[in-house]
Amino acid sequence: MTESNDLSAPDRPHTVTVSLGDRSYEVTIGAGVRHLLPQVIARLGARRAVVVSARPPRWAPETGVPTLRIPARDGEVDKTLATVERLCQSFADFGLTRSDVVVSCGGGTTTDTVGLAAALYHRGTPVVHLPTTLLAQVDASVGGKTAVNLPQGKNLVGAYWQPAAVLCDTDHLTTLPPREWTNGYGEIARCHFIGAGDLRPLPLHEQIAASVALKAEIVGADERDTGRRHVLNYGHTLGHALEHLTGYRLRHGEAVGIGTVFAGRLAAALHRIDQARAEEHLTVVRHYGLPTALPPEATPEAVLPLLRRDKKATDGLTFVLDGPEGPALIADIPAETVAATLAAMPTEAAVTD
Numbered sequence: 495m496t497e498s499n500d501l502s503a504p505d506r507p508h509t510v511t512v513s514l515g516d517r518s519y520e521v522t523i524g525a526g527v528r529h530l531l532p533q534v535i536a537r538l539g540a541r542r543a544v545v546v547s548a549r550p551p552r553w554a555p556e557t558g559v560p561t562l563r564i565p566a567r568d569g570e571v572d573k574t575l576a577t578v579e580r581l582c583q584s585f586a587d588f589g590l591t592r593s594d595v596v597v598s599c600g601g602g603t604t605t606d607t608v609g610l611a612a613a614l615y616h617r618g619t620p621v622v623h624l625p626t627t628l629l630a631q632v633d634a635s636v637g638g639k640t641a642v643n644l645p646q647g648k649n650l651v652g653a654y655w656q657p658a659a660v661l662c663d664t665d666h667l668t669t670l671p672p673r674e675w676t677n678g679y680g681e682i683a684r685c686h687f688i689g690a691g692d693l694r695p696l697p698l699h700e701q702i703a704a705s706v707a708l709k710a711e712i713v714g715a716d717e718r719d720t721g722r723r724h725v726l727n728y729g730h731t732l733g734h735a736l737e738h739l740t741g742y743r744l745r746h747g748e749a750v751g752i753g754t755v756f757a758g759r760l761a762a763a764l765h766r767i768d769q770a771r772a773e774e775h776l777t778v779v780r781h782y783g784l785p786t787a788l789p790p791e792a793t794p795e796a797v798l799p800l801l802r803r804d805k806k807a808t809d810g811l812t813f814v815l816d817g818p819e820g821p822a823l824i825a826d827i828p829a830e831t832v833a834a835t836l837a838a839m840p841t842e843a844a845v846t847d
């Protein structure tokens with residue numbers, strides 16, 4: 495944890511609008527905002543609700559309408575089509591219609607899975623997310639990407655299904671273990687370099703609101719990830735490779751932290767930014783208590799084939815990199831430059847010595 499885990503209550507909640515025409519919605523951030531749920535449901539005109547919650551029942555408040563409560567578990571293991579089928583069967587048994595509402599309450603695994611069930615049930619039933627991890631509040635619950643895993647890979651089956659509302663209750667974060675904080679901070683740290691500016695001096699609820707506002711703006715411009723939305727992958731190209739190489743010993747946000755430091759160094763090696771800006775990557779990632787050194791498994795020989803797997807049909811490698819006009823997708827980066835930058839990164843062993 496860092497000193498920025500300041501959960502002192504703001505005077506009133508922050509509201510961020512995701513502007514997508516008639517599918518626009520509000521993300522509300524603050525202490526106690528879960529209690530807005532009955533209001534949100536009344537506004538939707540739903541007559542019944544199903545609340546799928548990975549947290550104890552009191553975490554998702556009364557809905558104001560007849561409600562079926564389904565307990566769930568956070569975690570990648572239950573993020574499957576089998577869970578989606580089980581949920582949809584329960585929705586049907588309860589008599590849920592497409593004018594009713596599904597509510598998710600849990601981490602990003604739960605908001606992703608319940609979001610997909612809602613997307614598929616009756617070809618689309620409104621869903622309201624109550625994300626309970628920092629990562630789910632700043633990232634997973636906003637933007638409409640839903641998915642489950644297959645044995646062949648993560649997030650391979652999904653749909654775009656924007657929620658009807660998102661309630662980010664910062665009270666829910668008080669029980670988060672330290673590594674789940676750093677996990678979320680990885681996504682906040684990346685925002686520093688993709689348009690949010692320096693969030694470090696702000697209290698936590700404002701950092702969440704600013705991260706959500708940035709994502710909302712990007713999603714509003716490129717909902718289906720055909721252009722600008724790729725900047726959200728800042729630090730993620732190496733990050734994904736590190737998660738994979740460590741057998742997911744590194745949490746996603748931790749791997750993104752290291753990937754962000756690397757992206758700064760690679761951008762400097764390509765003369766897109768100066769050394770001071772590259773150093774800023776290290777300072778920001780460190781500020782959030784994230785790791786900054788490569789794990790021992792991440793030798794250039796092990797990492798490069800994983801980076802290549804991502805790429806389209808070019809010889810070089812593709813990264814989202816900072817530059818004079820802000821972050822951009824840069825293709826055809828020579829493998830030697832990537833390898834040399836990796837080789838020059840500090841390693842975990844060197845840091846703990």
Ligand SMILES: NC(=O)c1ccc[n+]([C@@H]2O[C@H](COP(=O)([O-])OP(=O)(O)OC[C@H]3O[C@@H](n4cnc5c(N)ncnc54)[C@H](O)[C@@H]3O)[C@@H](O)[C@H]2O)c1
Nearest residue numbers: 568569601602603604626627629630633634639666669670
């Ligand atoms: N849809 C998107 O755009 C998007 C974006 C980013 C990530 N994701 C997905 O999000 C998932 C990761 O989400 P996550 O990091 O929240 O993981 P998670 O859902 O597995 O939750 C992490 C851990 O925190 C625990 N937890 C949840 N809330 C808690 C609380 N308030 N107090 C104490 N413990 C709590 C959970 O039980 C779990 O052990 C991944 O599956 C990823 O693919 C989706």
Ligand SMILES: [Zn+2]
Nearest residue numbers: 681730746750
């Ligand atoms: Zn991420």
